[in-house]
Amino acid sequence: MLSFKFYISQFDVNDQLKPNQFVIPRKIASIWQIQHKMTGKLLFHFLSCDVEVLIDDTLPDTVVQVEPSIASHLSLLTHKRVQCIYDYKEKTFHFGPSVGVVIGDIQDSQENPFGTITNYVTEMAKSADAFHFPFHVFSYKDVTGSFIHGYTLHDGAWKKGTFPLPQVIYNRIGIRNQEKSVKGQDFFRKLTEMNIPYFNDQFLHKWDTYSHFSKEPTLTPYLPKTRQLKTRQDLTEMLNFxxxxxxxxxxxxxxxxxxxxxxxxxxxxxxxxxxxxxxxxxxxxxxxxxxxxxxxxxxxxxxxxxSITPLHHLKTPVDFRILCIKNSLGEWQSCSAIARVGEDNKIVSNLSQGATQKKAISLLREFFPESEAVQIERFLHELAKHGAQVLDRETNGIYGELGFDFMLDNDIRVWILEVNIKPSKGDSIQLAKNTFPSIKLLLGFCEYLTGFSEY
Structure with a gap:
């Protein structure tokens, strides 16, 4: 039987302790019915050590102490905040859940080491710390055996170090060729061998996504006519249509x-x-x-x-990006909606192509009565969530995040333009200063995949 979670806010290294001694506060010892000087085991993912458990009446309720060799062996020297679950039967203290973000390349820059997602993972690291999650960013190229050579956020700055492979991995490798490379595939094979869950399994191209959606009768009314370009006839028939x-x-x-x-x-x-x-x-x-x-x-x-003709009163291309994230129950949840307004001389509304963004509801209110604007936005959220569920069902691997792009035509009909398996983070709209609405959900999903959310 496993206990409820214990949130450790301070992991003290005490060199006055004897080898393999582990000290916990009286309150948690009483709740977990732990006896002074009993033997037990500490487990941080695949790293473990046998300990003698001591009880200290003077320790604050969220502080534990270990002697130096334990902290070093468990790679807990850099982690002051962590969750702990106690297994009564096995007398084992489980630490975690450690979260890793894997990327392609790391730049030699303290200000922007992770490229366009630097700001996002920095905010993610801050939230992870508040949730008592050890958090790392690393490249799939920097893995040796069961350890990574990556970065952790310490006192507001990214510090390099060597850490055990995290207990759950968020795949943000942004280039398909890297993901499919020999080294990339070796990395994912290693995760499978070690039973480490990872999500955003791999890139899906546009035709795959369309094919999955076209099998679902409830989604086909929202799909523009689409076909592969293989022959001259494909082109002429589409231009006739x-x-x-x-x-x-x-x-x-x-x-x-x-x-x-x-x-x-x-x-x-x-x-x-x-x-x-x-x-x-x-x-x-x-x-x-x-x-x-x-x-x-x-x-x-x-x-x-x-081509879909947008609303007649919009003179530039506009689409709506709905972000879906799996939550701490492993269920899809629609968490944000933005409108992207393209420039006059552009045929796309991507922010990288000069588009601007605003909250979806704000743009809808410019053209529709309040009740209709709310209804349209709600429908976009529901359609995105349903699309995420269908894609989840039709594909292999684990997906925890999807970005849906929609367009409205002159008849206020909604069209699904495409789905982004790894939505851009460099241009994510911030609904409040230094806050990304998806981070809490995403970390909850990480906790779900490790099993820590059950306690």
């Missing part, structure tokens, strides 16, 4: 590689990104169009999707 279409790379992100084709009065207008910004060309024949697209696309896989 819709005069305006988007060509999207399977693996593109932040609007990269998107091409818009518009057919009007016998001409084809092609808009695409270049080093000098967005450029539009027009050709007269389908042969010229195919030739131009071939140069742009080359051997990359693309899909074709009908």
């Amino acid at each position: 819709a005069s305006s279409i988007y060509l999207k790379p399977f693996w593109g992100k932040e609007g990269a590689g998107i091409i818009k084709v518009h057919k009007e009065k016998g001409s084809y207008f092609i808009t695409y990104p270049t080093d000098r910004g967005w450029q539009t060309k027009n050709v007269k024949t389908i042969d010229q169009l195919v030739e131009l697209l071939h140069v742009r696309i080359q051997k990359r896989q693309y899909l074709i999707q009908q």
Whole structure:
């Protein structure tokens, strides 16, 4: 039988203790019915040691003491705050839950060591500390055996060190090739062998996501007509169906590689990104169009999707990003909604392409009565949560976070544009200073995956 959780706010190293001595306060000893000088075991993930348990009447209720060799062996020297669960039958003290964020590359910069997600993981580390979670950020390239060479936040600064592999891993490797590399696959295989849960399992490309959704009758009404671009016939048939279409790379992100084709009065207008910004060309024949697209696309896989005309009173592209996170019960919860307003000369509304953002409800209130604006936003939340549940059911691995992009057309019809498996954090809207609404939920999900949320 396991006890309720004990929140340790201070892990003192006492060099006056004899080897393998572990000191706990009288209050917790009384609650857990622990006898003075009994033998037991300390366990921090896969690291353990046998101890003699001492009881100290003078210790504050949230403080424990260990002799130096124990702290060193359990890699607890850098962790002052941690949760503890006691197993009465095995006489074992379980420490944790340690949380790790794995990324691709770490930069040699104290101000921005983790690239665009530095601010996010910094806030995550602060919240983890408040929850009594040991927290680390590391690269999959910096793993040796069962230990990582990563970073922990200490006194407001990121400090490098060597730590045991965390008990749960949040996958934020941002480049598919890194995730699929030999070293990347070796890393995930190691986690599986050690029974370490990790979430945001792997990238899913746009066609995979569309295929999963198209099997679900409750989602098909919200899917734009979409097909793979394999032949000239695919292109002509889609242009016969819709005069305006988007060509999207399977693996593109932040609007990269998107091409818009518009057919009007016998001409084809092609808009695409270049080093000098967005450029539009027009050709007269389908042969010229195919030739131009071939140069742009080359051997990359693309899909074709009908263009959705946004609300008539919006002169620029606008979409709505709904973020879904799994909570401490392992259930999907929709936690934030933003509107992204593109620039006049852009065909996308990604923030990396110059778009601006605001709360979704604020933008909806500009064009709809209060009750209708609230109803629309609520529907976006519910549709995103349902989509997350479907994707969870149809895919392998664990996903704990999904970003849904929606658009409203002139008939106030909602369309699912795409789903981001690893939503960008560098441009996340902050609803309050230094606060990200998803962090508490995400840490709760981490606790759920380790089993600590049950106590």
